[in-house]
Amino acid sequence: MKLKAVVIDGELRVVHQSGVQFDAELPEFRTQGGVHIHTDRLTVTSPVLMWVKALDLLLDKMKRAGLDFSRVRALSGSGQQHGSVFWRRGASETLKHLDPDQDLHQLLQDSFSVSDSPVWMDSSSTQQCEDLQAAAGGALRLAEITGSRAYERFTGNQIAKLRQTRAEEFQDTEVRASLHLHSSGMNLLDIRTRNWSEICLQATAPHLDQLLGAPLPSTSVLGPVSSYFVHRYGFSESCSVVAFTGDNPASLAGMRLQPGDVAVSLGTSDTVFLWLQQPRPALEGHVFCNPVEQQEYMALLCFKNGSLTRERVRNECAGASWELFSAALRDTPLGNHGNIGFYFETMEITPPVIGVHRFDSADCEVSSLSPQVEVRAVVEGQFLSRRLHAERLGYSIIPGTRVLATGGASSNKEILQVLSDVFNAPVYTIDLSDSTCLGSAYRALHGLVAESGASFVDVVKKAPEPRLVATPHPKAKEVRRPLYDDALLASEAEPCSRSLRQELHETCPHNHRNTFCSPAETNTSVSGDTLR
Numbered sequence: 161m162k163l164k165a166v167v168i169d170g171e172l173r174v175v176h177q178s179g180v181q182f183d184a185e186l187p188e189f190r191t192q193g194g195v196h197i198h199t200d201r202l203t204v205t206s207p208v209l210m211w212v213k214a215l216d217l218l219l220d221k222m223k224r225a226g227l228d229f230s231r232v233r234a235l236s237g238s239g240q241q242h243g244s245v246f247w248r249r250g251a252s253e254t255l256k257h258l259d260p261d262q263d264l265h266q267l268l269q270d271s272f273s274v275s276d277s278p279v280w281m282d283s284s285s286t287q288q289c290e291d292l293q294a295a296a297g298g299a300l301r302l303a304e305i306t307g308s309r310a311y312e313r314f315t316g317n318q319i320a321k322l323r324q325t326r327a328e329e330f331q332d333t334e335v336r337a338s339l340h341l342h343s344s345g346m347n348l349l350d351i352r353t354r355n356w357s358e359i360c361l362q363a364t365a366p367h368l369d370q371l372l373g374a375p376l377p378s379t380s381v382l383g384p385v386s387s388y389f390v391h392r393y394g395f396s397e398s399c400s401v402v403a404f405t406g407d408n409p410a411s412l413a414g415m416r417l418q419p420g421d422v423a424v425s426l427g428t429s430d431t432v433f434l435w436l437q438q439p440r441p442a443l444e445g446h447v448f449c450n451p452v453e454q455q456e457y458m459a460l461l462c463f464k465n466g467s468l469t470r471e472r473v474r475n476e477c478a479g480a481s482w483e484l485f486s487a488a489l490r491d492t493p494l495g496n497h498g499n500i501g502f503y504f505e506t507m508e509i510t511p512p513v514i515g516v517h518r519f520d521s522a523d524c525e526v527s528s529l530s531p532q533v534e535v536r537a538v539v540e541g542q543f544l545s546r547r548l549h550a551e552r553l554g555y556s557i558i559p560g561t562r563v564l565a566t567g568g569a570s571s572n573k574e575i576l577q578v579l580s581d582v583f584n585a586p587v588y589t590i591d592l593s594d595s596t597c598l599g600s601a602y603r604a605l606h607g608l609v610a611e612s613g614a615s616f617v618d619v620v621k622k623a624p625e626p627r628l629v630a631t632p633h634p635k636a637k638e639v640r641r642p643l644y645d646d647a648l649l650a651s652e653a654e655p656c657s658r659s660l661r662q663e664l665h666e667t668c669p670h671n672h673r674n675t676f677c678s679p680a681e682t683n684t685s686v687s688g689d690t691l692r
């Protein structure tokens with residue numbers, strides 16, 4: 161987990177990159193993977209001052225590297241979606257008078273009413289989610305309004321939890337705002353009107369709209385950069401700040417998604433997302449407002465047990481080395497001789513289940529697999545699940561489909577080969593594994609000209625095309641069927657958790673037990689006009 165920056169020039173070339181790793185460079189906050197997992201295993205937070213201090217360190221690094229801040233014409237950014245920051249009363253006054261001789265983390269040390277910000281991995285607001293769904297007329301109705309049923313990590317439910325469980329801190333809070341401005345991940349925004357939903361506001365906290373302010377289009381220029389950054393780092397007074405967004409929407413911009421593409425982000429979380437023209441919210445997954453086309457949308461699935469699970473298996477089965485992890489993938493065959501696993505080490509988001517289950521080639525649940533087989537089992541199991549859920553969301557893999565991979569693990573060729581084989585489609589990457597940062601830079605550039613009507617596509621047309629990095633093995637198609645069969649068989653095996661079995665079984669609307677329904681049969685393929 162890092163705070164990262166990318167600077168591009170007018171030709172869209174990357175001219176500077178820097179990063180600050182939370183665990184290693186800010187050890188005083190004692191985080192693991194940038195977070196604290198609390199003893200209930202549901203509450204997951206990050207120290208808010210760690211993020212502020214990381215910004216100090218990042219800007220200092222950029223300055224030391226000789227970046228001429230005075231040439232930066234616009235900046236934008238993105239953050240993990242759903243990280244909630246609670247400012248203390250008086251913070252807006254403090255922000256107006258920042259002394260450029262001091263670090264931000266010193267200046268802002270008393271400016272937050274909650275020192276541990278709930279992050280995207282938090283699952284502790286189930287009660288508030290249930291209350292919100294009841295107030296909205298049910299989970300599906302809430303999904304129709306906000307694009308998602310109630311999710312624990314969404315900011316609205318975190319605000320409701322703070323109000324109910326820590327009334328004093330809530331009263332001491334001045335502006336309740338997510339660190340980023342991607343409002344559709346809050347369970348508060350009506351994704352069609354693009355304004356706050358009255359029902360959701362009322363159910364979350366009275367008069368919340370007055371505290372949140374009006375939601376803004378994502379191309380909005382918020383104003384010039386603060387005088388603190390002008391004096392401390394030498395930014396130009398005319399440098400524009402363009403509205404920030406969530407990391408996944410920024411990544412959609414950075415990869416310049418095209419019709420029929422599916423993006424698979426392998427960051428801390430694994431996410432799968434698509435460009436949508438018409439929202440079709442469902443009980444699973446999310447529909448967000450599109451970050452680059454104001455009238456359009458994006459669909460997203462989020463999987464919590466992604467990189468951290470692969471890391472755990474790497475540490476236990478591959479001597480903590482990605483090279484050995486990759487070698488294990490190279491040395492084991494596609495399909496893993498029928499060995500497969502489901503690794504939901506913490507409460508998963510998609511599907512909402514917990515537990516680790518390994519199955520051998522005879523579909524018997526086993527307590528362990530050999531190290532190499534375990535490595536392939538985790539990666540195949542994860543990608544199998546990503547594909548199953550993407551198809552449920554309406555995604556169909558057709559000739560010409562590209563899988564665009566991004567995020568830290570997309571630098572691993574062997575992992576991308578498994579992705580290509582399981583999706584039976586070619587995998588592409590962009591040169592920078594950090595499409596979120598690149599997308600934020602592209603959005604900053606677009607923000608400068610959006611008012612004059614220039615489209616995002618036009619602004620970024622000179623950007624380099626994604627590179628082909630993996631094509632499916634000729635046998636991928638044949639192997640895919642037993643893979644899916646395995647998944648469905650596994651779903652029937654004892655003592656697999658009931659909800660997991662149900663979850664996998666529901667994948668097939670025809671109630672087939674031991675065979676996988678082809679996408680054509682499922683009647684959920686996306687028509688040409690739903691994908692851009």
Ligand SMILES: Nc1ncnc2c1ncn2[C@@H]1O[C@H](COP(=O)(O)OP(=O)(O)O)[C@@H](O)[C@H]1O
Pocket residue numbers: 161162426427428429467468470471482566567568569570571572575
């Ligand atoms: N060579 C590699 N093989 C597989 N995974 C990797 C490799 N290098 C980094 N990663 C994974 O990438 C993850 C970080 O991805 P990143 O996109 O930087 O995350 P975030 O944006 O969430 O901070 C780490 O958790 C790590 O497990």
Ligand SMILES: O=C(CO)[C@@H](O)[C@H](O)COP(=O)(O)O
Pocket residue numbers: 239240241242280313345406407408427428429430431460462
């Ligand atoms: O919760 C979600 C998406 O809804 C996550 O995707 C977070 O946005 C965290 O992203 P990474 O840190 O894994 O990129």
